[in-house]
Amino acid sequence: MSALALHEAYLSYGNHRVLGPVNLDVRAGEHLILLGKSGCGKSTLLNRLYTENRSGCALIPQDLGLVETLSVYHNVYMGRLQRYSALQNMLNLISPARGRVAEVSPLLEQLGLAEKCFSSVAELSGGQQQRVAVARALYQAAPVLLADEPVSALDGPEADRVMALLGQYFSTAVISLHDVDRALRYGQRIVAIQNGELVLDEPTERLTVAALNEFY
């Protein structure tokens, strides 16, 4: 069953065509990794998938989309903002609801952020901020994850832990990465972008690091 699909799609900014025609079916239950040189169009593709499937997707954007003046807790809570009334959201902003804190805390624990729950995001390192964006996506618990280089600011072991966590929480995901070795370890299917086209679309088991390095 297809979870997300684009058929004969052209992705442009004004007159500048970035990708197209794009034909892509993301099947429910698969982890698809997007690879390709900087500027090839990975974010553009992820953003289009999100724009067309907003209600069913959790997005970790490349710029993280955090509110730096708010606490870690409040940023993670934003993953479920739509589930609550405006009044509940406002009250929670002033005084965090105990039940919600109890839901968010284990996620922060898993991401090594437990002690930062009520710190403002502005006070965190880049890697910590990236983990807050990951926690917000986990908390949202949407059927599909769209993630744009979600571990780029993390060291190797931490990046692997976060990738494993994303895999555990989301059965269906489209994730852009720059690390081909990690792509082979975490993806079931790899799509590479080059010169405005999806030039490779293969199950991971048919691919090697050397084959993927061709796209860099």
Ligand SMILES: Nc1ncnc2c1ncn2[C@@H]1O[C@H](COP(=O)(O)OP(=O)(O)OP(=O)(O)O)[C@@H](O)[C@H]1O
């Ligand atoms: N808002 C925008 N307006 C105009 N052009 C844009 C915009 N965003 C991206 N582009 C252009 O679209 C192309 C694809 O950019 P995109 O950010 O999708 O690449 P990417 O593969 O995600 O790159 P990176 O790996 O560096 O994040 C680039 O040529 C970029 O300059």
